[in-house]
Amino acid sequence: MNHHFTLPNSGHNYDAKASKMGMWLFLYTELILFGGLFLVYMVYRSLNQDAFLLASFNLNVWMGTANTIVLLTSSMTVAMAISALQKGDPKKSIFLLWMTILAALVFLVVKYFEWSAKFEHGLFPGMDHFNQLPNGEKLYFNLYFFMTGLHGLHVIVGGIFIVIVVFKIKSGKVNKDRYQLLENSGLYWHLVDLIWIYLFPLFYLIH
Amino acid sequence: MKNQHSIEESHSEHITSYREHFGTWVGLILLTLMTVFISVFGADLRTITVATALFIASVKALVVAYYFMHLKYDPRIYRVLITIVMSLFTVFLIMVILDYLTR
Numbered sequence: 452m453n454h455h456f457t458l459p460n461s462g463h464n465y466d467a468k469a470s471k472m473g474m475w476l477f478l479y480t481e482l483i484l485f486g487g488l489f490l491v492y493m494v495y496r497s498l499n500q501d502a503f504l505l506a507s508f509n510l511n512v513w514m515g516t517a518n519t520i521v522l523l524t525s526s527m528t529v530a531m532a533i534s535a536l537q538k539g540d541p542k543k544s545i546f547l548l549w550m551t552i553l554a555a556l557v558f559l560v561v562k563y564f565e566w567s568a569k570f571e572h573g574l575f576p577g578m579d580h581f582n583q584l585p586n587g588e589k590l591y592f593n594l595y596f597f598m599t600g601l602h603g604l605h606v607i608v609g610g611i612f613i614v615i616v617v618f619k620i621k622s623g624k625v626n627k628d629r630y631q632l633l634e635n636s637g638l639y640w641h642l643v644d645l646i647w648i649y650l651f652p653l654f655y656l657i658h
Numbered sequence: 659m660k661n662q663h664s665i666e667e668s669h670s671e672h673i674t675s676y677r678e679h680f681g682t683w684v685g686l687i688l689l690t691l692m693t694v695f696i697s698v699f700g701a702d703l704r705t706i707t708v709a710t711a712l713f714i715a716s717v718k719a720l721v722v723a724y725y726f727m728h729l730k731y732d733p734r735i736y737r738v739l740i741t742i743v744m745s746l747f748t749v750f751l752i753m754v755i756l757d758y759l760t761r
Contacts, residue, residue, distance in 0.1 A: 475736060479743045486747045490754050497758070516694050520687060527683040530674065530726045537673045634728075641727045648718045652711035656697035 467631040474635040478642050481605075485646050488598050492653060495590045502587020507657045509574065510595075511565065515655035518561050519647065525554030526644040529613070529637045539627045541620050548617050551640065555610035562603055566596075595654055602650060605643045612636045672731040682725040689718050 496503045532547035566575075569592075573580030576593055584592070616636045619625040625632050693714040700707050724730045729737055 482743060494758055519690050523683060523686045526726050527679050530679045531676055534674050534676060638727055641722055645719050645722050648715050652693060652715050656711050
């Protein structure tokens with residue numbers, strides 16, 4: 452009567468494949484979340500083409516371009532961090548992850564200056580200047596603040612996720628043989644980049 | 659023990675080289691500069707620039723998904739699933755367009 456149970460993962464609470472699939476399933480929901488917002492944008496823009504065009508002149512193309520380059524670069528460093536850990540070089544991996552976090556901070560600082568400029572001009576929903584705008588331009592700024600705000604929130608979450616991974620690599624919990632958490636944080640970070648790839652032309656480059 | 663070993667080795671074997679990551683980055687930066695250039699200097703071709711900007715954005719998104727997100731080297735199921743999700747989104751897109759065109 453010797454009942455001996457063997458867990459499917461041999462008692463190891465780690466399953467890289469399932470973990471990765473779980474992360475991707477979550478990313479699909481994120482794509483649909485932002486996808487829905489892009490549909491709202493598409494409808495309102497087609498109904499208010501001239502207003503959207505006028506309102507978009509309030510954004511600084513060069514700040515948007517700078518932030519695009521910052522995010523693309525951070526996507527490269529996080530991808531390289533995964534390669535580094537796979538090759539058994541945790542120090543290099545940690546360095547590349549700090550570079551990614553630095554890029555996240557640069558992105559947020561640029562966003563801060565962009566948003567501050569809008570606040571100074573009273574363009575945030577509810578402010579004086581905003582209230583006097585025609586409906587189409589109001590819609591543009593509502594969508595601008597909501598979509599870049601939600602994206603900014605994702606930048607913050609992704610940055611925190613990567614900081615957690617850095618400490619797990621330092622303590623050895625994430626290592627050459629168990630790096631799925633690092634890969635998942637990388638996938639999340641690439642998604643943040645992917646969303647920005649669409650936000651940038653739709654808000655900054657429509658003129 | 660044998661089983662445990664096989665699970666620890668269940669990671670995909672492929673390791674992307676630094677050179678390939680860098681090459682991907684160069685491509686993405688070039689596409690970004692191209693889309694900015696077209697937008698800033700082609701302002702009078704409005705509808706064309708919007709279509710081009712979205713086309714270039716989609717190329718960039720594919721490059722990020724394929725190379726940075728490792729879809730190129732992942733098992734086929736990941737490419738199948740993302741295709742299903744994007745098809746679903748396309749259905750939503752078409753339904754919204756039809757709704758607004760028929761009002």
